[in-house]
Amino acid sequence: MGKYQLGEFEEVVMLTVAILQGDAYGIAIIEEMEQRLDRKVSIGSLQTVLRRLEKKGYLKSEFGEATAVRGGKRKRFFSLTQHGQAILRETKEQRVGLWNAIPDYAIGKQ
Amino acid sequence: MSNYQLPKLILAFFRWFCHPDYVEDIEGDLVERHKHTTTDKGTRKANWVFLLEVLRLFRPGLIQKPNIMNRLSPVDIVRNDVKIAVRNLRKHKTYVLINMLGMGFALACCLVSFLNLDYKLRFDEHHHSTSQNVYRVNSIRETQDGKEAWGLAPLALGDVMNHEVPGIQRMARLNVADGIVRSNDKSFSEKVHIADLSLIQMLNFPLLFGGHSDFERDNIVVLSETMSRKYFDSADPVGEEVELFIGDQKYQFTVGAVTQKVPENTSVLFDVMVPLERFPDHQAAWSDHQQITIFGELADGVESTVVSDALSKYVDKANELSNADYEVEQFYLQPFRELAFTSDIDLPNWVRGRMLNRNAVGFLVGVSSILSLLILITATFNFTNTAIAFSGNRLKEIGVRKIIGGTRFQLIGQLLIENILLCLLSVVVAFFIGYYLIQGYNGLFEQTLDLRYVFQPRVLLFVVSFPLVVGVLAGIYPSIKISKYQPINILKGKSNFMKMGWLTRSLLVGQFVVACFAIIGAIVMTQNATYQQNLDFGYGLHRVNVTYMEDNNHQDEYISKLGQDPTVTEVAGSAQIIGQSLPVTVKKEIEGYGSSAQLLGVGVNYLHTVGIELLHGRAFVGANDKKSVLINQKLAFLLGKSDPLGSTLMIQDSAFTIIGVVQNHKEFGLTQEEPACVFTYVSPTGYNYVSVSSSEHSTEVLSLLEQIWYQVNPDQPFNGFEQSMLIYKQLHINLIIRNLCLFLAIATLIMSAAGFYSIVSLSVQKRTKEVGIRKVFGATITHMIRLIIKDFVVYILVAFVIGSALATLMIQGVLFGQLYTYHMELGLFSFALALLVMMLVPGLTVSLKVYRAASANPVKTLRYE
Numbered sequence: 024m025g026k027y028q029l030g031e032f033e034e035v036v037m038l039t040v041a042i043l044q045g046d047a048y049g050i051a052i053i054e055e056m057e058q059r060l061d062r063k064v065s066i067g068s069l070q071t072v073l074r075r076l077e078k079k080g081y082l083k084s085e086f087g088e089a090t091a092v093r094g095g096k097r098k099r100f101f102s103l104t105q106h107g108q109a110i111l112r113e114t115k116e117q118r119v120g121l122w123n124a125i126p127d128y129a130i131g132k133q
Numbered sequence: 134m135s136n137y138q139l140p141k142l143i144l145a146f147f148r149w150f151c152h153p154d155y156v157e158d159i160e161g162d163l164v165e166r167h168k169h170t171t172t173d174k175g176t177r178k179a180n181w182v183f184l185l186e187v188l189r190l191f192r193p194g195l196i197q198k199p200n201i202m203n204r205l206s207p208v209d210i211v212r213n214d215v216k217i218a219v220r221n222l223r224k225h226k227t228y229v230l231i232n233m234l235g236m237g238f239a240l241a242c243c244l245v246s247f248l249n250l251d252y253k254l255r256f257d258e259h260h261h262s263t264s265q266n267v268y269r270v271n272s273i274r275e276t277q278d279g280k281e282a283w284g285l286a287p288l289a290l291g292d293v294m295n296h297e298v299p300g301i302q303r304m305a306r307l308n309v310a311d312g313i314v315r316s317n318d319k320s321f322s323e324k325v326h327i328a329d330l331s332l333i334q335m336l337n338f339p340l341l342f343g344g345h346s347d348f349e350r351d352n353i354v355v356l357s358e359t360m361s362r363k364y365f366d367s368a369d370p371v372g373e374e375v376e377l378f379i380g381d382q383k384y385q386f387t388v389g390a391v392t393q394k395v396p397e398n399t400s401v402l403f404d405v406m407v408p409l410e411r412f413p414d415h416q417a418a419w420s421d422h423q424q425i426t427i428f429g430e431l432a433d434g435v436e437s438t439v440v441s442d443a444l445s446k447y448v449d450k451a452n453e454l455s456n457a458d459y460e461v462e463q464f465y466l467q468p469f470r471e472l473a474f475t476s477d478i479d480l481p482n483w484v485r486g487r488m489l490n491r492n493a494v495g496f497l498v499g500v501s502s503i504l505s506l507l508i509l510i511t512a513t514f515n516f517t518n519t520a521i522a523f524s525g526n527r528l529k530e531i532g533v534r535k536i537i538g539g540t541r542f543q544l545i546g547q548l549l550i551e552n553i554l555l556c557l558l559s560v561v562v563a564f565f566i567g568y569y570l571i572q573g574y575n576g577l578f579e580q581t582l583d584l585r586y587v588f589q590p591r592v593l594l595f596v597v598s599f600p601l602v603v604g605v606l607a608g609i610y611p612s613i614k615i616s617k618y619q620p621i622n623i624l625k626g627k628s629n630f631m632k633m634g635w636l637t638r639s640l641l642v643g644q645f646v647v648a649c650f651a652i653i654g655a656i657v658m659t660q661n662a663t664y665q666q667n668l669d670f671g672y673g674l675h676r677v678n679v680t681y682m683e684d685n686n687h688q689d690e691y692i693s694k695l696g697q698d699p700t701v702t703e704v705a706g707s708a709q710i711i712g713q714s715l716p717v718t719v720k721k722e723i724e725g726y727g728s729s730a731q732l733l734g735v736g737v738n739y740l741h742t743v744g745i746e747l748l749h750g751r752a753f754v755g756a757n758d759k760k761s762v763l764i765n766q767k768l769a770f771l772l773g774k775s776d777p778l779g780s781t782l783m784i785q786d787s788a789f790t791i792i793g794v795v796q797n798h799k800e801f802g803l804t805q806e807e808p809a810c811v812f813t814y815v816s817p818t819g820y821n822y823v824s825v826s827s828s829e830h831s832t833e834v835l836s837l838l839e840q841i842w843y844q845v846n847p848d849q850p851f852n853g854f855e856q857s858m859l860i861y862k863q864l865h866i867n868l869i870i871r872n873l874c875l876f877l878a879i880a881t882l883i884m885s886a887a888g889f890y891s892i893v894s895l896s897v898q899k900r901t902k903e904v905g906i907r908k909v910f911g912a913t914i915t916h917m918i919r920l921i922i923k924d925f926v927v928y929i930l931v932a933f934v935i936g937s938a939l940a941t942l943m944i945q946g947v948l949f950g951q952l953y954t955y956h957m958e959l960g961l962f963s964f965a966l967a968l969l970v971m972m973l974v975p976g977l978t979v980s981l982k983v984y985r986a987a988s989a990n991p992v993k994t995l996r997y998e
Contacts, residue, residue, distance in 0.1 A: 048158070048162070049158065049159065049161075049162035050162050050165045050166055053166075065185070065186055065189040066159065066162055066163060066166065066186045066189065066190060067186060067188075067189030067190040067191070067192060067195070068189065070155070070159055070162075070190065070194075070195060071192055071194040071195060074155065074194050074195065075194060086157075086158070092164075092165060092168070093160075093161035093162075093164050093165050094139070094160070094161065094164040096157050096158065096160050096161030096164065097157060097158060097161065098158060098161060099157075099158035
C-alpha cells in the first residue's frame with residue numbers, strides 16, 4: 024500500500040470535484056454526488072471532508088463572485104492540487120491492480 | 134417568492150459557532166439549499182432540513198476554536214484574585230479594621246432587625262398546619278367613642294355555637310386567670326389558661342407526654358414542656374397531682390398531658406391549661422356578662438360569613454341581659470391567620486381586648502428596621518469612601534495591570550472580590566456584636582429573640598447572602614471608578630482623580646448631623662434620668678417597699694413582726710398606695726360644684742411612713758377618724774379655704790371633716806402635675822397593702838420582707854415590690870430612650886470617625902506636594918495641620934449647628950413637651966459637651982495621620998514623581 028490512504032467518502036468527494044472541473048462548490052458537489060451515487064449527503068459531512076482534504080493539501084479553493092441567490096455570499100470553488108491528482112491516480116491504480124488480480128470466475132463478468 | 138424567509142435564529146446560531154474562515158461560503162451553501170427545499174417541499178419542511186443541516190455542521194473541524202482567554206479556567210482566575218485580595222487586605226490593616234468594624238456593626242443591626250422582623254411576620258406560623266378553618270369570634274361594640282372591634286364574646290355564645298349554629302365542627306373557649314400552682318412540693322404564681330381542651334388539637338400542639346384520649350375528663354391539667362420541667366424536672370409527670378388556687382378556691386387536678394415546646398411567636402402560648410367545665414363561674418348563661426375568647430373550627434366548605442350572620446342573631450340576647458355600658462352591634466368571625474396582624478395597637482384595624490400572646494409592636498419593629506437600614510447605608514457609603522481613598526495606595530498596580538493588557542472587567546472583578554471578602558469578614562464581627570445587641574434589645578423591649586435562632590436555614594441564607602449583596606453594592610462604585618483611571622495618568626503621577634465630590638461631602642456632613650443629634654440626645658437623656666431620679670416626689674419614692682396581701686389572715690402578725698425589725702424604720706397599712714389612687718369628686722357643700730381629686734384610703738401612720746409631710750392639723754389616730762379626712766395643699770387651694778381645718782368635705786355623697794393639710798406629692802409620677810388629693814381613714818380590716826420605709830437598699834429590704842412573710846404565711850406566695858415600680862414604666866422609658874440615643878450616638882460616631890479618617894487620608898494624599906512646597910517656603914507644622922483640617926472643622930461645625938437644632942426641636946417638642954411634666958431644663962452644658970465629643974473623637978482618629986503628613990520631610994514629598 025502507498026503512503027496515502029483515502030477514505031471512501033474522501034475519494035468520492037475528490038472524484039466529484041474532478042468531474043465538476045472548476046465549478047465545484049458545496050451545493051454543486053452535493054447535487055452531483057446525489058445524482059450519480061444516489062446517496063444523501065449533508066452539508067456538514069461534506070464540508071468537514073473538504074476542509075480536511077484542503078488541510079492535507081489534496082484540494083485547494085478560491086472564492087468566486089458574489090451572487091444574489093445565496094444571500095450575497097460568495098461561493099468557494101474547490102479544485103484538485105497536483106498532489107491531489109497524484110493521489111487520486113495512485114488510488115485508481117491500486118484499485119485497478121486489485122481488480123486485475125481477481126480471477127475471472129470469482130465475481131463474474133458482464 | 135415574496136414571503137420567503139430564512140430561519141434567523143438558527144442562522145445566528147450557525148454564525149456563532151462556525152469558524153470565521155468558513156462562515157461565508159458555507160452560509161451561502163445553506164441559503165442556496167434552503168431555497169431549493171422551500172420551492173420543492175414548502176417552508177416548514179425546509180426549515181427542518183435547515184436546522185438539521187446546521188446541527189450537522191456542528192463538528193470539531195468546522196467550529197470556532199476558543200481563544201486563549203476563554204481557555205483559562207475561571208476557577209484559577211478567582212483563586213488568584215482571592216489570593217491577591219487576601220494579601221492586599223493584610224497589607225492595609227487600618228483599612229480592614231475600619232471597614233470591618235463599621236460594616237460588622239451595621240450588619241449586626243440588620244441581623245437583629247431581621248430576626249425581629251422574622252419574629253413578627255412569622256407570628257402564628259406554627260399553628261398554620263391545622264388552623265385554616267379556625268376562626269375567632271369577635272364582636273363589634275357600639276360605645277361612646279364609636280364602633281370598636283373586640284376580640285371577646287360572651288361566654289354563653291360558646292354553647293350556642295356547639296348546639297344551635299350549624300357548620301361549626303369544634304368550638305373552644307379560652308380565658309386567662311392568675312393562680313397559684315402547687316405540685317411536687319413546689320408552689321409558684323402562674324398564668325393559668327382556662328379553656329376547652331379541644332384547643333390543643335385545633336391549634337396543633339404536639340404532645341410530649343400523655344395522649345388526647347383523656348381530654349374528655351374535667352379534672353386533668355395540660356402543662357407546657359417548660360412548666361413540666363419546672364415542677365417535675367425531666368420526668369414524665371402524667372398522673373401526678375396538681376393543686377390550683379384561683380381566687381379563694383382550691384382545685385385538684387391530675388396531669389393529663391405535656392405539650393412540646395412551641396415557638397414563642399404564637400398567639401396561644403400557655404403554660405398551664407385546665408378544662409373550663411371545671412369552673413362553676415364559667416357555666417355560661419346569657420345573664421353572666423363574662424367576656425372571653427372563643428375559637429370555632431368550621432366544617433369544610435362552610436362560609437365564615439354565613440356563620441357570622443347566624444351568630445349575630447344572638448346580639449339582642451347578649452345586650453338584653455348584660456349590664457355593660459356598651460351595646461354589641463354584631464358578632465363576626467375573624468380567621469385565625471389574621472390574628473397575628475391585628476394585635477398591633479398602632480394599626481388602624483386593631484382588635485381590642487385579646488387574651489392572647491401579642492405580636493411584637495409594629496412600630497418598634499419598624500423603627501429598629503429603619504434605624505438599622507440607616508446605619509447600613511451610612512456604613513455602605515463609608516465603605517465606598519474608604520475604598521476610593523485607599524485605592525491611592527495601589528494606583529501603580531492598577532496602571533501596570535492595565536498596561537500589560539488586563540481588561541477592565543478583570544480589575545473590577547479583583548476589586549469586587551476584595552470587597553466581598555471584607556464583607557464576609559465583617560459577618561464574623563457582626564455575630565459578636567449581634568450577640569450583645571440582642572441581649573440589649575431583649576432587655577429593652579421585653580422580647581425573646583435568640584441568636585441561636587440564626588442557625589435556621591432561612592436566617593443562615595440571609596446571613597450569607599446579605600453581605601454578598603451589600604459587598605457587591607458597596608464595591609461596585611469604587612471598583613468602576615478605580616478601574617476607570619487612565620494608566621498613563623497614574624504612572625505619570627498626575628493624581629488629580631481623587632476629587633472629593635459634593636456627594637461625598639454632603640454624606641460626611643449628614644453623618645455628623647446624625648451623630649450630633651444622637652450625642653445631644655444621649656447626653657440630655659442621661660442628665661434628665663439623673664435629674665428625675667433625684668427629683669423630690671413629695672414622698673420617699675425610693676425608701677418605700679410594699680407588700681400586697683390577698684387577705685387579712687396573718688396581717689397583724691406580719692405588721693408587728695416588721696415593726697420589730699431594726700432595718701424597718703416605719704410600717705403602715707393602707708387600702709390604696711400612692712400611684713393607685715381612685716378618682717373621686719369632692720365638694721364643699723352638698724349642693725354646688727365639685728372638683729376632682731384623687732382618693733387614697735390609708736391606715737394610721739401611712740403618710741408618715743411614705744414620707745408625706747403634715748403641714749397643719751393632725752394625722753389619723755385610730756378608729757375615731759372614720760369620718761375624718763386629710764387633704765393636700767392643692768385641694769385646699771382649689772376649695773379656696775385658707776384655713777380648712779374643721780370644715781366639711783363631701784366625697785361622693787358622704788360628709789367628712791378635714792382634720793389636716795399635707796404637702797403635695799407627685800401621685801402620677803413625672804408625666805402629670807401633682808393632683809389634688811384626699812386621704813380617708815381605713816381600719817386594719819380594709820388593708821390591701823403594707824408599706825415599710827427603710828434607709829437600707831430596697832433589694833435587701835425586699836428579701837427581708839419575703840423572709841418575714843414566709844415565717845408568718847408559709848402557704849401563700851410573697852407579693853412584694855418597690856414603691857418605685859409603680860412609675861417604673863416612666864423611669865424605664867427614660868432609660869430606653871437614653872439607651873437608644875447612646876446606641877445611635879456610639880454607632881454614628883464610630884461610622885463618622887471611620888468616614889472622616891478615610892476622607893482626611895484622601896485629602897492628605899492629594900496635598901502631599903502642596904505641603905512639601907509650603908514647608909520649603911517656611912511653613913510650620915502648626916500651619917500645615919491647620920491647612921489640612923480647616924475644611925473638616927467647618928464641616929463639623931455646620932453639622933453641629935444643624936444637629937443641635939434638630940435635637941432641640943425633638944427634645945423640647947416631643948419628649949419634654951408631650952411626655953414629661955417634670956423634666957430637666959435644657960442647658961448649654963449639654964451642647965458644649967456634645968461639641969467637645971464631636972470634635973474629639975474624629976480628631977483623635979486622624980491626629981496621627983495629619984501630624985505625620987504635616988511633619989513629613991519636604992525633600993521626600995517633592996521627589997515623589
